Amino acid sequence: MERSMKPARFERLLLCLALSLFALSACDSDGGKGGHDLLSDWDGTIMTVDPNCSSVRLTQYWSTQWGWCEFPSDRSFLPDFAQAGITLAIAEPWNTGSYGGDPGEACGECWEVSTSFATQVVMVHDLCPIEGNPLCAGAQFHFDLTPEAATAVHGGGNDAATARRVPCPVTGNVYAAILDWNQWGYLRASFLNHRIAIRKAEVRAEPGGEWLAMERSGGAWQLMDGPGHDAGTGLVFRLTSAQGQAVEGSRVVPFQVVSPGYENVVTEDLGLQFDDLEEPLAGQCAFVPDGLVYGDAWGGMDQVKWTPLLWEGATLEETDEGCHSGSSCLNVGLEQWSGFHLYLRQAFPVESFSTLHVWARGESAGTELLLAPSNEGDRCTEQTVTLTTEWQEVTFDLAGGCAGFDFLTSVTVQNQSAKATVFLDDIEFETTR
Known part of the structure; x- marks a missing residue:
C-alpha cells in the first residue's frame, strides 16, 4: 500500500504557490517602476535575434493606448488586432528592431508570437526599459504583453514562446x-x-x-x-x-x-506605404516546450527553467561524481515515502512529446523508486523500479500512459523503501513523431 508524506492536495497547493511566485510582470504602464531584482543590469550591448524564429520570454503589464512609441493604438485605420489592444512592450536591448537599426526602430513592427496554445500577430507599441526592470535587461529576448495580447496567446505569466518578424498586415497608408x-x-x-x-x-x-x-x-x-x-x-x-x-x-x-x-x-x-521586399515566409515558427528537464544543468530558458519542488524529508544537490553522462547529475536524499516534483511552471500539452526518459541509480542496491509524469501533482502513469548501483533507463510512453491527461507540468519522484540516496541524470521529454 502506497503512503505519502505529502497528500495530493498539499502537492497541488505547493505547485500553485510556486506558480504565484513566478508570475511576474517585467514593467508597468509608467515606464517600469515595478521591477523585480532577478537579473544584473544590462551592460548596454545591443542584442540581436534570428528574426525568422527565436525563443522569447513573455510577461504581462498594464498598458494604455499610448506607449513609449507615442502612437495611439485605437485609430480605425490600424489592423483590428492593434485596435483591440493586442500590442507589446519590447525589452530595451532589442529596441533597435529586427533589422538592427537605431533605438526606436522596433516601434510599429509586428511579430508572430506562438505558444503551445495559440499563434497571434502582435504589434510593438511600447518599451520595457532596463532601469528597474531586470527581466528586460538582456538575459533573454523578452516581450511584455498587454492583457489583451496575453489572453490571445494564452501566455504572459513569465512564459516561454517563439516569435518571428512578419510584415504588419496593414491596409491603406502610413x-x-x-x-x-x-x-x-x-x-x-x-x-x-x-x-x-x-x-x-x-x-x-x-x-x-x-x-x-x-x-x-x-x-x-x-x-x-x-x-x-x-x-x-x-x-x-x-x-x-x-x-x-x-x-x-x-x-x-x-x-x-x-x-x-x-x-x-x-x-x-501620408499617401505612402512600403512593400515587403523579402521572400515570403515559409513554414512555421512553432513553439515546442523545452523537454530537457535536467542534463548538465536545469533545462529551460532564463526564469522559465525546470525547478525541483521538494517534499518534507527530501534533499537535492548537483554533483559531478559518478554521473551517467556529461559533467553534472542530481544527488538526492530521500526518507521513506518522501519525494519531489521536477516542475516546469508552464504547462504543456501531452502530445508535445512522445516519451519521457529518466536515468537513475542507487548509492546502494535495492531502493524502490517511483517515477511518474504528472500534472500539478496528479500522476498520469507511474513505474516503480528497483535500483542497483548501475545506471538504468526508465522510459514512459506518453501517448499510451497519459492518454487521459491534456497537460503535463512535472516529473514526480518518490521513495517507496527505506531511507536512501539516489542519483538521477539525463531526464528528458522527447518526441519521435
Missing part, C-alpha cells in the same frame, strides 16, 4: 501622429500603420522645398528647424524602410499648429 508642431518650424511626430520598420524620415515644404532629415526622439521623430508655416501649403513626407525602400508621400500635410499633449494629437494620411 499615417503620421502629429504630437507637436509650431508655426516657427518645430515638428514632432510618430508614424503608424507601416508594413515594414522605418529607418529614415524626411520632410520638405510644398511646393519645391529641399528634403530635411528628421531625427529620432524616443519612440517618435522630430525636426528642430523645419520650414515655418509661411513656407508654402504644407509638408510632404518621405520615409525609408529598414529594407531600404524610400517612398515619397502623395499627400501634402497642411501646415497647422498642434500643441503638445496627447489630447491634441492629429493623425494625417
Whole structure:
C-alpha cells in the first residue's frame, strides 16, 4: 500500500504557490517602476535575434493606448488586432528592431508570437526599459504583453514562446501622429500603420522645398528647424524602410499648429506605404516546450527553467561524481515515502512529446523508486523500479500512459523503501513523431 508524506492536495497547493511566485510582470504602464531584482543590469550591448524564429520570454503589464512609441493604438485605420489592444512592450536591448537599426526602430513592427496554445500577430507599441526592470535587461529576448495580447496567446505569466518578424498586415497608408508642431518650424511626430520598420524620415515644404532629415526622439521623430508655416501649403513626407525602400508621400500635410499633449494629437494620411521586399515566409515558427528537464544543468530558458519542488524529508544537490553522462547529475536524499516534483511552471500539452526518459541509480542496491509524469501533482502513469548501483533507463510512453491527461507540468519522484540516496541524470521529454 502506497503512503505519502505529502497528500495530493498539499502537492497541488505547493505547485500553485510556486506558480504565484513566478508570475511576474517585467514593467508597468509608467515606464517600469515595478521591477523585480532577478537579473544584473544590462551592460548596454545591443542584442540581436534570428528574426525568422527565436525563443522569447513573455510577461504581462498594464498598458494604455499610448506607449513609449507615442502612437495611439485605437485609430480605425490600424489592423483590428492593434485596435483591440493586442500590442507589446519590447525589452530595451532589442529596441533597435529586427533589422538592427537605431533605438526606436522596433516601434510599429509586428511579430508572430506562438505558444503551445495559440499563434497571434502582435504589434510593438511600447518599451520595457532596463532601469528597474531586470527581466528586460538582456538575459533573454523578452516581450511584455498587454492583457489583451496575453489572453490571445494564452501566455504572459513569465512564459516561454517563439516569435518571428512578419510584415504588419496593414491596409491603406502610413499615417503620421502629429504630437507637436509650431508655426516657427518645430515638428514632432510618430508614424503608424507601416508594413515594414522605418529607418529614415524626411520632410520638405510644398511646393519645391529641399528634403530635411528628421531625427529620432524616443519612440517618435522630430525636426528642430523645419520650414515655418509661411513656407508654402504644407509638408510632404518621405520615409525609408529598414529594407531600404524610400517612398515619397502623395499627400501634402497642411501646415497647422498642434500643441503638445496627447489630447491634441492629429493623425494625417501620408499617401505612402512600403512593400515587403523579402521572400515570403515559409513554414512555421512553432513553439515546442523545452523537454530537457535536467542534463548538465536545469533545462529551460532564463526564469522559465525546470525547478525541483521538494517534499518534507527530501534533499537535492548537483554533483559531478559518478554521473551517467556529461559533467553534472542530481544527488538526492530521500526518507521513506518522501519525494519531489521536477516542475516546469508552464504547462504543456501531452502530445508535445512522445516519451519521457529518466536515468537513475542507487548509492546502494535495492531502493524502490517511483517515477511518474504528472500534472500539478496528479500522476498520469507511474513505474516503480528497483535500483542497483548501475545506471538504468526508465522510459514512459506518453501517448499510451497519459492518454487521459491534456497537460503535463512535472516529473514526480518518490521513495517507496527505506531511507536512501539516489542519483538521477539525463531526464528528458522527447518526441519521435
